[in-house]
Amino acid sequence: MDARAIPFDTRRDCEAQFLAVVAAAQHSLRLFDPDGAVFALGTIQVDAALRAFLQRGGTLRLALHEPGHIERHFPRFLRLLRDYGHACECRQSPKNLRQLTDSFCIADEQHVVRRFHSDHMRGEANFDDPRAVDVPHHRFEAIWEASRPTLHPTTTGL
Structure with a gap:
């Protein structure tokens, strides 16, 4: 598949591109969003894809x-975390990173869907384009390293 970029500016288009990135993923998914709401992690379609x-x-x-x-x-996503706790991890950023307002999902360091600002739906999806993934990937790794575990599969965190 050739590298391609697909712009979007509606919630529906953003969700469609997110599902396309999840469908393209083979090994890894890396998601960053201020509250996780934009990725519709509670829908039947996203649950099935994940x-x-x-x-x-x-x-x-x-x-x-x-x-x-x-x-x-x-609750579907919380069940998914319980069912696949060995393959999923969630972390919460520290207060000093709360000014970060972009949102993105990276698959296999090849595909990415990103919103430029979490208050707006305007963004872009890139497929088969490691160059488009490079900056979000580095941002994700820096956020991840500074963050602490959250959304434990059980009430005790086990």
């Missing part, structure tokens, strides 16, 4: 500022 990805042996890492939205609105 489960299929994890069943194939993939790993998922989610970094966010606040886990409250997921805890309140995405």
Whole structure:
């Protein structure tokens, strides 16, 4: 497949590109969003796509500022974390990183869907383009290293 970029500016298009990136993923998914809401992690479609990805042996890492939205609105995602805890990890960013307002999902360091600002739906999806993934990948790794575990699969965190 040739590298291509697809711009979007609606929630529906953003969700469609997110699902396309998840479908393209073979080994790893890296997600960053202030509260995880934009990725619709609680929908049946996303749950099915993530489960299929994890069943194939993939790993998922989610970094966010606040886990409250997921805890309140995405019980399917919490079940997914319980069912695939060995392949999923979620972390919460420290207060000094809360000014970060972009949002992105990276698959296999080849595909990315990103919103330029979390208050707006305007963004772009890139497929088969490691150059488009380079900056978000480095940002994710820096956020990940500074963050601490959250959204534990059980109430005790075990």
